[in-house]
Amino acid sequence: MLHIALRFHEKGRYESYSPTDTPRTRKPKISGYQLVKPSYHILKLLVEDQVTDIPRSRIVEYHYVTVAETVRQQGNYFILPVTASQLQQIEAITQTELRPPVYLWREDQWWTLPQLEIYNTGEMTTMRTTIGDLFGNVHEIREHQIEKSGLHIRSTYEPSQGPGFELVRTKPNIRPDGPANLPTTITGNGMVLEWKRGYEDKPPVWWLRDEYRVSKAQSATYRHYATLKATPHARWSKGFAAWYYTGGSQPPQKWLELVGYAPASSATMPPELAQMIEETLAADQAAEREPLIPLYLYDANTGKHEWNYGNPDVWCKLAHPEAHWLFFVANASLIERSLYGYKLNLGEGTVAGEWLTLSLDELTDPAFQRDPQFIRQSLRRAIEQVAETSKKFLPDELGVLTDAECQRRAFEERHQTYLAEVERKRALEVAMKPYHEFQAALRMRQAFVEGLHHLTSCKALPAQSTPSIDDPWS
Amino acid sequence: MSQKSVPKNQIVQSYVGQITVVGECFCYGCAVDGQQLVYLDVAGPATSVEAVWAKLAQAKECYLLPPDHDAPKITLRTAEGLLKRIQRKIEGIGIHHLLLLHQDLLTPTYAELSMTYLFLADKTQATAKLGSHIQQLVDIAVFPDWYAYLVQQGRLEGLITPLTCYGGVNLWKLSLDKTCWQRLICRGVNQRGLTLPN
Numbered sequence: 001m002l003h004i005a006l007r008f009h010e011k012g013r014y015e016s017y018s019p020t021d022t023p024r025t026r027k028p029k030i031s032g033y034q035l036v037k038p039s040y041h042i043l044k045l046l047v048e049d050q051v052t053d054i055p056r057s058r059i060v061e062y063h064y065v066t067v068a069e070t071v072r073q074q075g076n077y078f079i080l081p082v083t084a085s086q087l088q089q090i091e092a093i094t095q096t097e098l099r100p101p102v103y104l105w106r107e108d109q110w111w112t113l114p115q116l117e118i119y120n121t122g123e124m125t126t127m128r129t130t131i132g133d134l135f136g137n138v139h140e141i142r143e144h145q146i147e148k149s150g151l152h153i154r155s156t157y158e159p160s161q162g163p164g165f166e167l168v169r170t171k172p173n174i175r176p177d178g179p180a181n182l183p184t185t186i187t188g189n190g191m192v193l194e195w196k197r198g199y200e201d202k203p204p205v206w207w208l209r210d211e212y213r214v215s216k217a218q219s220a221t222y223r224h225y226a227t228l229k230a231t232p233h234a235r236w237s238k239g240f241a242a243w244y245y246t247g248g249s250q251p252p253q254k255w256l257e258l259v260g261y262a263p264a265s266s267a268t269m270p271p272e273l274a275q276m277i278e279e280t281l282a283a284d285q286a287a288e289r290e291p292l293i294p295l296y297l298y299d300a301n302t303g304k305h306e307w308n309y310g311n312p313d314v315w316c317k318l319a320h321p322e323a324h325w326l327f328f329v330a331n332a333s334l335i336e337r338s339l340y341g342y343k344l345n346l347g348e349g350t351v352a353g354e355w356l357t358l359s360l361d362e363l364t365d366p367a368f369q370r371d372p373q374f375i376r377q378s379l380r381r382a383i384e385q386v387a388e389t390s391k392k393f394l395p396d397e398l399g400v401l402t403d404a405e406c407q408r409r410a411f412e413e414r415h416q417t418y419l420a421e422v423e424r425k426r427a428l429e430v431a432m433k434p435y436h437e438f439q440a441a442l443r444m445r446q447a448f449v450e451g452l453h454h455l456t457s458c459k460a461l462p463a464q465s466t467p468s469i470d471d472p473w474s
Numbered sequence: 475m476s477q478k479s480v481p482k483n484q485i486v487q488s489y490v491g492q493i494t495v496v497g498e499c500f501c502y503g504c505a506v507d508g509q510q511l512v513y514l515d516v517a518g519p520a521t522s523v524e525a526v527w528a529k530l531a532q533a534k535e536c537y538l539l540p541p542d543h544d545a546p547k548i549t550l551r552t553a554e555g556l557l558k559r560i561q562r563k564i565e566g567i568g569i570h571h572l573l574l575l576h577q578d579l580l581t582p583t584y585a586e587l588s589m590t591y592l593f594l595a596d597k598t599q600a601t602a603k604l605g606s607h608i609q610q611l612v613d614i615a616v617f618p619d620w621y622a623y624l625v626q627q628g629r630l631e632g633l634i635t636p637l638t639c640y641g642g643v644n645l646w647k648l649s650l651d652k653t654c655w656q657r658l659i660c661r662g663v664n665q666r667g668l669t670l671p672n
Contacts, residue, residue: 472625473597 004090005077005110005163006043007101009034011064030066037063038100041093046080047071077163079105095153103162110162114155123148179204179249187211188260190220193251206251208258209242224258226290231255253281292318292363292370293339298332301376305331305340309406310399314341314382317374322367327358328382337361342379344386344398351393353383353400378403483596486642487515491540491548495529497522499572501538503641504548505591507576511552512591512637513645514574520563523572527559530574538640548640584611587651591637594644601625604634607648612656620659620668627658627667 011034015027032054035043040063043051050068072079082090087104094100094113104111124145131140178184179195186193194207208221208228216222221243228234231254233247245251293316301315314328316339329341337360345352374382380402384395401409467474487502499518506512511530516523529536530552538548558580560573582590590607594600605621616624628634633654637645662668 467626467629469622469626471597472622472629473594473600 002082003105003167004080004082005103006039007077032064032066034062034064036101038093038097039102042090042102043078045089046082046086075163075165103160105167110160111157112160113157116151117154118149119152121148121150186259186261189258191259193255193259206245207242208255226294227254292368298334309401309409311378311380311401311406313376314379315376317371319369320367326386328379346390351397353398483599485593485595488642490641491538493526493536493538495536496525499523499526503643504538505637505639505643505645507637507647509551511550512576513643517569517571520570523570527572527574530557582607582650584650589647589649592646592648594646604648608655611650611652612659614656614659617671619671623662623667627662631658
């Protein structure tokens with residue numbers, strides 16, 4: 001479908017002289033538009049029945065019209081559908097005009113119609129300028145060589161910026177109504193994975209949110225924060241309180257797993273291909289697998305290690321169910337890639353513990369598990385919990401001091417330090433006593449010397465002598 | 475103003491410095507009892523001298539700037555309503571002469587323990603004035619022959635003390651302590667310092 005854009009200037013509201021059905025004291029007002037002559041002729045050509053002239057037009061360069069509401073407007077342009085036959089008539093109007101504000105929308109872009117154009121002829125001509133005064137005296141004559149320009153009719157259509165906006169494309173809507181091979185909404189594990197169309201020309205987006213609005217502690221999406229954050233093209237929308245994925249039309253496989261979506265296996269897929277896909281996925285998963293100890297745990301506990309009489313705080317509990325031992329991490333070094341902690345061997349009827357350093361490379365076995373519920377606590381407390389759960393041993397058997405005992409020892413140590421400090425001060429005081437006495441004596445002597453000097457340097461006050469009786473005022 | 479040209483019983487005036495409140499005025503004598511202004515002699519345009527009086531009357535401080543730049547300025551202070559103002563215009567030159575005097579100087583109070591001030595311009599006159607004060611103060615007879623003795627002993631007892639004076643003025647403070655003066659007279663009679671006239 002071809003469209004023609006005609007520029008107009010809105011000229012406010014005019015008083016209409018046309019008679020109205022109901023008698024009114026005021027003249028009715030109508031919107032008036034100013035058009036240049038070619039635009040006016042094209043408008044009359046295309047929609048003559050919807051255009052009314054405003055007869056008050058006194059400026060001959062323009063025409064003033066009112067149009068019916070059915071005429072489409074966009075910006076300062078009338079947008080009118082046009083047929084091929086009408087286009088020839090329009091060309092006849094525009095080809096005698098210099099840059100008429102008329103544009104054609106064709107093949108999803110704007111075109112200027114055939115029109116007059118200024119061009120340089122290539123001929124040179126001399127231009128003479130005479131500079132003189134009022135009395136006819138000539139002061140100076142200048143000559144310039146300039147190129148002659150001419151007008152010619154450009155009979156072709158040229159691409160153009162046009163009005164500066166684009167018309168809505170006339171193509172059929174190519175945007176999909178739903179995702180391919182997937183349902184629009186997948187619910188599972190307390191989360192909802194939804195396919196939503198984007199606004200206007202925005203692509204569709206997959207959204208992952210909690211099924212219900214819950215606190216952060218109970219949020220299923222927050223539980224998988226690390227996984228979601230690690231997904232490329234995934235972002236958290238604060239406004240919608242949901243994760244969204246802009247990486248493509250299909251959601252990431254990891255997200256589908258999070259919501260527990262199992263695609264119905266297609267019967268047409270050969271088993272070799274399915275196996276290959278499975279293997280590739282498994283390899284990807286292994287590569288993307290969350291580390292055994294997440295980074296935030298390291299960050300939170302680095303530099304907080306204190307020996308505390310063999311009962312330090314431990315902040316991570318690792319377990320190997322097949323080997324029957326637990327490992328409580330007390331300190332870690334990412335640079336050396338090592339963990340320092342207490343290993344608790346739970347044998348049949350025996351229990352043993354030892355402090356050792358484990359390399360992170362030794363923990364690549366997927367059988368290793370971390371207790372996500374484990375929070376930072378003292379080793380003794382952690383052991384007590386294990387003993388309570390297993391009921392195979394008593395916590396005292398391992399020789400780890402209780403928290404109270406540790407506190408008592410710490411207090412004793414502080415007390416001893418304090419006593420030692422007091423004793424040191426006392427000894428220092430005793431040792432320094434003669435020195436201080438000597439200093440005091442020196443100060444006293446100095447004060448005495450100064451006082452004596454002050455007294456001796458003062459002038460003697462005149463003695464209050466009795467005034468003579470003959471001149472008592474003297 | 476030369477000291478030689480004035481008569482013997484006149485208060486000597488000599489330039490002390492200038493006081494500036496609204497405009498400048500010139501000080502020709504000043505006496506201070508501790509922090510309290512007792513006597514001030516200024517001359518200058520009417521507005522300037524009246525501004526000095528107004529400021530002092532509101533118990534605000536004024537500063538007397540000596541002509542010598544190195545000398546410290548003299549602070550004039552007074553309690554409210556203690557100064558009596560005496561002002562006159564000197565005809566011909568349009569200058570106002572203002573005297574501020576302590577009320578105790580003009581109207582001494584004998585009925586209670588108080589003090590008064592004496593100008594020592596002429597010693598005889600000052601002695602006579604002191605005798606007059608003592609006569610009115612004590613309940614016993616005081617004879618003119620005793621006045622010199624009273625001045626002498628009063629100074630020794632600290633009942634008569636000089637004030638801090640600037641310019642040519644010389645002012646003394648007289649303590650109107652009835653008991654002390656009576657005891658002083660009695661002692662004088664007893665020790666034969668004072669003799670009854672025949």
